[in-house]
Amino acid sequence: MSTLAPVYSPVAIEEKWYAYWMKHGLFRSKPDDREPYAIVIPPPNVTGVLHMGHMLNNTIQDVLVRRARMLGKNACWVPGTDHASIATEAKVVEKLAAEGVKKTDLTREAFLEHAWEWTRRHGGIILEQLKRLGASCDWERTGFTMSPDYSRSVIRAFVDLYRQGKIYRGVRMVNWDPQAQTALSDEEVVYREQQGKLYYLRYRVSGAPAAEGAGAAPPASHPDYIVVATTRPETIFGDTAVCVNPRDERYRRLKGKTLIVPLINREVPVVEDEYVDPEFGTGCLKVTPAHDVNDYRLGEKFGLEAVDIFNDDGTLSEKAQLYVGQDRFEVRRQLEHDLAAAGLLEKVEDYVNKVGFSERTNAAIEPKLSLQWFVRMAELAEPALAAVVDDDVLIFPPKFKNTYRHWMENIKDWCISRQLWWGHRIPAWYLPQGGVVVAETPEEALAAAKEKTKNPNLSLADLRQDEDCLDTWFSSWLWPIAVFDPNVAGNPEADPNKDLQYYYPTADLVTAPEILFFWVARMIMAGYEWAGGYPFRNVYLTGIVRDRMGRKMSKSLGNSPDPIALIEKYGADSVRLGMLLTSPAGNDLPFNETLCEQGRNFCNKIWNVFRLIKGWEPSNSEPQPEHARIAVEWFAALLCKTVQSVADDFDKYRLSEALMELYKLYWDEFSGWYLEIIKPQQGRHPDKKTYAATLSIFDAMLRLLHPFMPFITEELWQNLAERREGESLMAALQPFAQEFDRDVLTSFERAKQVVSGIRSIRKEKGIPGREPLTLLFRGSLPPAAVAIVGKLANVEQVTGVAENTEPLCASFLVDTTELYVPLGSLVNVEEERQKLEAELAHFRKFLRSVQAKLSNEKFVSSAPESIVAIERKKQRDAEAKIASLEELMNKLKTN
RNA sequence: GGGAGCUUAGCUCAGCUGGUUUAGAGCAUCUGCCUUACAAGCAGAGGGUCGGGGGUUCGAACCCCUCAGCUCCCACCA
Numbered sequence: 018m019s020t021l022a023p024v025y026s027p028v029a030i031e032e033k034w035y036a037y038w039m040k041h042g043l044f045r046s047k048p049d050d051r052e053p054y055a056i057v058i059p060p061p062n063v064t065g066v067l068h069m070g071h072m073l074n075n076t077i078q079d080v081l082v083r084r085a086r087m088l089g090k091n092a093c094w095v096p097g098t099d100h101a102s103i104a105t106e107a108k109v110v111e112k113l114a115a116e117g118v119k120k121t122d123l124t125r126e127a128f129l130e131h132a133w134e135w136t137r138r139h140g141g142i143i144l145e146q147l148k149r150l151g152a153s154c155d156w157e158r159t160g161f162t163m164s165p166d167y168s169r170s171v172i173r174a175f176v177d178l179y180r181q182g183k184i185y186r187g188v189r190m191v192n193w194d195p196q197a198q199t200a201l202s203d204e205e206v207v208y209r210e211q212q213g214k215l216y217y218l219r220y221r222v223s224g225a226p227a228a229e230g231a232g233a234a235p236p237a238s239h240p241d242y243i244v245v246a247t248t249r250p251e252t253i254f255g256d257t258a259v260c261v262n263p264r265d266e267r268y269r270r271l272k273g274k275t276l277i278v279p280l281i282n283r284e285v286p287v288v289e290d291e292y293v294d295p296e297f298g299t300g301c302l303k304v305t306p307a308h309d310v311n312d313y314r315l316g317e318k319f320g321l322e323a324v325d326i327f328n329d330d331g332t333l334s335e336k337a338q339l340y341v342g343q344d345r346f347e348v349r350r351q352l353e354h355d356l357a358a359a360g361l362l363e364k365v366e367d368y369v370n371k372v373g374f375s376e377r378t379n380a381a382i383e384p385k386l387s388l389q390w391f392v393r394m395a396e397l398a399e400p401a402l403a404a405v406v407d408d409d410v411l412i413f414p415p416k417f418k419n420t421y422r423h424w425m426e427n428i429k430d431w432c433i434s435r436q437l438w439w440g441h442r443i444p445a446w447y448l449p450q451g452g453v454v455v456a457e458t459p460e461e462a463l464a465a466a467k468e469k470t471k472n473p474n475l476s477l478a479d480l481r482q483d484e485d486c487l488d489t490w491f492s493s494w495l496w497p498i499a500v501f502d503p504n505v506a507g508n509p510e511a512d513p514n515k516d517l518q519y520y521y522p523t524a525d526l527v528t529a530p531e532i533l534f535f536w537v538a539r540m541i542m543a544g545y546e547w548a549g550g551y552p553f554r555n556v557y558l559t560g561i562v563r564d565r566m567g568r569k570m571s572k573s574l575g576n577s578p579d580p581i582a583l584i585e586k587y588g589a590d591s592v593r594l595g596m597l598l599t600s601p602a603g604n605d606l607p608f609n610e611t612l613c614e615q616g617r618n619f620c621n622k623i624w625n626v627f628r629l630i631k632g633w634e635p636s637n638s639e640p641q642p643e644h645a646r647i648a649v650e651w652f653a654a655l656l657c658k659t660v661q662s663v664a665d666d667f668d669k670y671r672l673s674e675a676l677m678e679l680y681k682l683y684w685d686e687f688s689g690w691y692l693e694i695i696k697p698q699q700g701r702h703p704d705k706k707t708y709a710a711t712l713s714i715f716d717a718m719l720r721l722l723h724p725f726m727p728f729i730t731e732e733l734w735q736n737l738a739e740r741r742e743g744e745s746l747m748a749a750l751q752p753f754a755q756e757f758d759r760d761v762l763t764s765f766e767r768a769k770q771v772v773s774g775i776r777s778i779r780k781e782k783g784i785p786g787r788e789p790l791t792l793l794f795r796g797s798l799p800p801a802a803v804a805i806v807g808k809l810a811n812v813e814q815v816t817g818v819a820e821n822t823e824p825l826c827a828s829f830l831v832d833t834t835e836l837y838v839p840l841g842s843l844v845n846v847e848e849e850r851q852k853l854e855a856e857l858a859h860f861r862k863f864l865r866s867v868q869a870k871l872s873n874e875k876f877v878s879s880a881p882e883s884i885v886a887i888e889r890k891k892q893r894d895a896e897a898k899i900a901s902l903e904e905l906m907n908k909l910k911t912n
Numbered sequence: 913g914g915g916a917g918c919u920u921a922g923c924u925c926a927g928c929u930g931g932u933u934u935a936g937a938g939c940a941u942c943u944g945c946c947u948u949a950c951a952a953g954c955a956g957a958g959g960g961u962c963g964g965g966g967g968u969u970c971g972a973a974c975c976c977c978u979c980a981g982c983u984c985c986c987a988c989c990a
Contacts, residue, residue: 021949023949023950023952024950024952025952208987215990245990246990247990248990249990260990292988292989293989293990294989294990297989297990298989298990301990302989302990303990309988309990310988311988311989311990312988312990313988314988370989370990384988414917416916416917417916417985419915419916419985420915420916420984420985420986423914423915423916423985423986424985424986427986427987530984530985533985598924598938598939599924599925599938599939600924601925601926603917604924604925605983606924607923607924609923609924609939611939611940612924612939614952615938615939615952617952618952618953619952620952621950621952621953622949622950622952622953624949624950625949625950625952625953626949626950627949628949628950629949629950630949631949632949669928671926673925673926674925674926674937677926677937677938680938681937681938688949688950689954692949696949698948699948700948773955773956776955776956777955777956777957779955779956780943780944780955780956780957781956783944785945785947786945786947786955787947859934860934862934863934866934867934870970870971873970873971874970875969875970875971876970876971877970878970879969879970879971880931880970880971881931883931883932884931884932884971885931887931887932888931890932891932891934895934
């Protein structure tokens, strides 16, 4: 009798096996002659902590990697972290602020000192958390996007693109984050609907008399004024024109006139452009070239001055003339009063419009003209677009292929400079007399500068390096290349090293759809640019983890459970199951702790099966009983079928379905049917043959389950037999798909129906399981049924009869075989009759529909032969069943 | 404004080329059981006119049209 506890406790077991796997280098991967299988982790922020999204994402990666390893591939999962320029810098700034230190008071060097300190303190926590999950990463390969090697890759890539003319510097309208005080790429801006106001402002026509204040406000249609609608009145100080549609009759009189901007009294021209929608607002558009993308275009077209009225922190600058130094939103509020007081505010309406916010700091984005570095994308995008369109890179689920194509076909240049310190500093040096050199090192920059200026006396002190850093994604787009060979990116002459040759392209990339453009698309571009081809063959896009109310889990909402707390409560295997039980690729995962409970229950089930088996010893004296022989034969076939369909599920990235299949195989088929059949009586042991077969089946199931639940399967596998030190389930092979006999499966399914039929009768009649029954049948029964009813339904005797002569029976049908359970007085004839009547009605109706189909000439002539044959069989079966039911009915009547 | 997708049992989803589907699964629910591996369990049961309407077809959850609702992505309407 086993002394193991009836409840599985994961904590100590998980720790033990993770340490064991590490100790024996089982996560390690080096190039050899096996087929390679590589995954690079989407590097989490270096100072981040694990959240539910990571949990889902990394569980999927671990399942894929562990399975690949067990299929005999050389599996390599490369972990690492991202320096996350803006996110990390924001955290450091916040931390310093809490200590009363302003970033602006520090030198760049001093600030970086703090940032590195922060990174050392918090860096890598998330990787330790991944270990709790069971992640089988090759930790010796842990990368960091700001390690010295990696930084060299990034800088080299910049220099290379610059030399090719694919990077340029210029003044463009960019998304300005006034809180972080940096430019952002278009992808870093999120638009949200905001309840705002639409302000109708009066612009006086030049030469017309000025208003005298609120009381003297002219009527709306006054010829001396026009009315302009805007959501951002504070930008009027940057107005350099007013634009109307040339076809707009209402404003024909303004042609060639100038207008007076309210409060600051700047005289601006009226320009005409089709861009303006006469239907919107008043049909007059104020033009602020420095603070609106469209206005910028109008400004370029009409040669208007761009007056930048904002400071970098979002306060008004000297150029605004009024409200200087005040915050933009405060000015907006004040203006409403001040304009009204001046008689220049016609009306204010509530208005919903979309406003851009910084993805990182959540500050309202200010479109702003500024001098930034850009990557020219058109040429880079070409092969990356083709890769996906031509299916060299497959995206799961495939609906994202369209999204990808649309973005790539309309790609815009990428603003890569950030006004931050934490990151890769732009390798550009400005010359004393103007001009710039771009080089990998200061020394090379100096040499280039000397050549460019023809001045051999130039020194490093004369050069001024660009203050800005590169966008984080400008480094992470090199990830699948640089983690294997940091010398290749940006270096056309470099020969790829062994690692890159072997592992590249990687097999699968698992990530969230939200970074399809940020990261996935750009990695593909970088792959073609520097590594000769795409970086991964398959992209698996996960869904978003949501709470019960369907909200995205986020720190700010506080609706996300702490993954580590969940692991401590339920065990890592249970949480992994919870993540995978209901999340097909691309579908959101509505998370609920009950999913972890379900996982825990399953672990417990597995554990108890093990307790049962562990308590057995093979008995040499016993011959194998027929029921056990049949169970073994059946389960072997079922196992083969499952191995095949699980393989098929994996090919299609249907991980949840693969898991569910194994879940049911283990719980229903193995525990519920197989073990109940072969289980010897209490205190006895199974025969040698059955025992061996059971161990081997259990072993196969542990292998199949291991990628999903690595800890418990390893624990049980290690205890199932003597193992050598260093031996591990994770290094074992998956069961191979073999041919199997489908007839074995169908006969067994019929046998199950017989058992269920008898159990149903017991339940209905309230006959306890202990009371043995007799079973009569008319027709054919598979041997399996005869073999197992004794064990599973406590049937003492099974007898085939030509005709049922027992007077009082409960009866049921399995296919067309009639089964009778003699019950004497327990039978209520009327009840039985009603039951049969209902069944008869059902089959008669069904038969009519089949007959209708078959008597339809068009069906018989146009449907394929095989389909007609199926219908004929349905007809025969239904007829036979009806005959059998009628027979049962007759018996009931005659009795 | 453009594009993509979704709507099947109380919940989450399968249903792949229209016919072996007489619509399935897991969870939840209900009923009966502390049966000697497991009550985190066992046995049994109920639950759906496949979002509405129309069409194509011998045949529709599946194809077409239309209406309604939901989600996501992209876009410069002040």
